[in-house]
Amino acid sequence: MAPKCKTGCGKNAILKRPKTGDALCRECFFWAFETEVHNTVTAARLFRRGQYVAVAASGGKDSTVLAHVMKELNQRYDYGLRLVLLSIDEGITGYRDDSLETVKRNRDQYGIPLTVLSYEDLYGWTMDDIVKQVGLRNNCTFCGVFRRQALDRGAAQLGVDQIVTGHNADDIAETVVMNVLRGDIARLQRCTAISTGTEGSIPRSKPFKYTYEKEIVMYAYFKKLDYFSTECIYSPNAYRGYARAYLKDLEAIRATSIIDIIHSGESLAVRDAARLPTQGTCSRCQYISSQPVCKACVLLQGLNQGRPRLGIGKSSKVQERARETEGESGDRSEVDSATVTVGAG
Amino acid sequence: MQLTVEFSGGAELLFGNVKQHRVTLPDRGDGDSVWTMEGLLPWLRDNLLKERPELFMQGDTVRPGILVLVNDADWELLGQLSYKLQPDDTVVFISTLHGG
Incomplete structure (x- = not known):
């Protein structure tokens, strides 16, 4: 039989809380x-x-x-x-x-x-x-x-x-x-x-x-x-x-x-001297990004150029490849920013 | 002894995608007809489970992340593996490992 609710409400407990170990009834x-x-x-x-x-x-x-x-x-x-x-x-x-x-x-x-x-x-x-x-x-x-x-x-x-x-x-x-x-x-x-x-x-x-x-x-x-x-x-x-x-x-x-x-x-504290990527915006779709071109745009470029692995891997290499092959083909090589109402609300 | 066993939250996928089962546990033959959760788990694995037993059990208990309730009470309040099953108990297994 389950123990009584820890609050003293008189009902039977139905659950042992993981955070506290308390046994509580449903209500x-x-x-x-x-x-x-x-x-x-x-x-x-x-x-x-x-x-x-x-x-x-x-x-x-x-x-x-x-x-x-x-x-x-x-x-x-x-x-x-x-x-x-x-x-x-x-x-x-x-x-x-x-x-x-x-x-x-x-x-x-x-x-x-x-x-x-x-x-x-x-x-x-x-x-x-x-x-x-x-x-x-x-x-x-x-x-x-x-x-x-x-x-x-x-x-x-x-x-x-x-x-x-x-x-x-x-x-x-x-x-x-x-x-x-x-x-x-x-x-x-x-x-x-x-x-x-x-x-x-x-x-x-x-x-x-x-x-x-x-x-x-x-x-x-x-x-x-x-x-x-x-x-x-x-x-x-x-x-x-x-x-x-x-x-x-x-x-x-x-x-x-x-x-x-x-x-x-x-x-966890990071030493002040540690260099962290700075958040900027994607040069193609203006979405927030720590790289010149955001990950979504690079992934999409890869898909549209039939080279789906373009955006996979270390970000420095990815950025290099994306720059080199930009505009090679594909009718939608970037996220369509026209569908977005930036800054609304 | 008859029990109702239910699976949800994705755990039913291991049991033929059937959520509710009425099971009859056999007498154990040694004069001891007591079934505990410790005995039920491997019995379910061997008699009811259809696939991937490692997603149901780990060691002698359920895989961490599967919640167990007996008659709508958390089995952690009932002694877990040592809980002695009663006729017509309802045992529910809910996976928390699926989706979000």
């Missing part, structure tokens, strides 16, 4: 979960009254719970936010088309309007087409780079003040581990920030920064939220999978290791 768990997100949001001053906020929605567990909780907190604490769901259709048959159906149900269930933007419209390529060109080795690089820009472009079109994403504590800890393994100091510094992007780009925030994946999944389970959980058909080769498995092993030994790794990531 006290919902309350603790939502209140912690609210505290995270207010402590970091993520929102201002009257803001128009896009929830990046994939139909997966994290963004589904995020949309639900954002709607709930916005009402309960009167944040005064206007919410919109923003989905990216990467063009992955049997995966994204199905998950977008989930997002459409979320739109109806939560009464939040939905905008869908596709890779095909933005870049002229679906992920299905890209995989036919590049195979299953670097496909996640294309998808990740394109998605990041696509969300920003969608947000700019909508004129939102900021984007919230469902990244949770486990995701952030994973990213810390990956950036350590890759020796990527610049990203290591940025990846633990709760809110990123200031001048020129639309801020992104992570209200679930301190929320464990286990609790998100349990919350969805006990609230009977409708989410999509099929693995991406192209993802088995993704590097992140290894970091994830490693982290789950650590968590099984000591549940606080997730938060501990985030804390370590936050505490």
Whole structure:
């Protein structure tokens, strides 16, 4: 028999919280979960009254719970936010088309309007087409780079003040581990920030920064939220999978290791003398970039020139190759900046 | 002993893409009819699982990242592997390793 809820409410506990070890009943768990997100949001001053906020929605567990909780907190604490769901259709048959159906149900269930933007419209390529060109080795690089820009472009079109994403504590800890393994100091510094992007780009925030994946999944389970959980058909080769498995092993030994790794990531200091890449803008599409030409434009140039490996590898080599072969062929050798309303909102 | 076993969050993909199963555990024959979670896991792996057993179990327990509930309570509150199953218990496995 399960123990009683730690709050003394008299009900049976249904969950052991990974962060604290507390046993809580269903209602006290919902309350603790939502209140912690609210505290995270207010402590970091993520929102201002009257803001128009896009929830990046994939139909997966994290963004589904995020949309639900954002709607709930916005009402309960009167944040005064206007919410919109923003989905990216990467063009992955049997995966994204199905998950977008989930997002459409979320739109109806939560009464939040939905905008869908596709890779095909933005870049002229679906992920299905890209995989036919590049195979299953670097496909996640294309998808990740394109998605990041696509969300920003969608947000700019909508004129939102900021984007919230469902990244949770486990995701952030994973990213810390990956950036350590890759020796990527610049990203290591940025990846633990709760809110990123200031001048020129639309801020992104992570209200679930301190929320464990286990609790998100349990919350969805006990609230009977409708989410999509099929693995991406192209993802088995993704590097992140290894970091994830490693982290789950650590968590099984000591549940606080997730938060501990985030804390370590936050505490890492880089010597002043270290040279970090400076953020500028892409000379082709004006998107934020630490290189003269942004990764998306180089990847796209490679695709359009029939040389999909052009944008893969060390960034210095990539930039050199992209310059040498610029304008050789291809009717769309750069991201179509005409589709973007830069600086809107 | 009869149980209801459910898989979700992607764990069902390992079990023929069927989310809910009614299973009958055999008597163990040694006069000891007690089933624990420790016994159930390999039984499910050997009798119900269709593919990639390494994605379900690691060592003698579930793969880290799979959540387990018994009668809608976190098995971490119930002694995990040592929990003694009762007739008509509902055991739920939810993968957290899929999608986001």
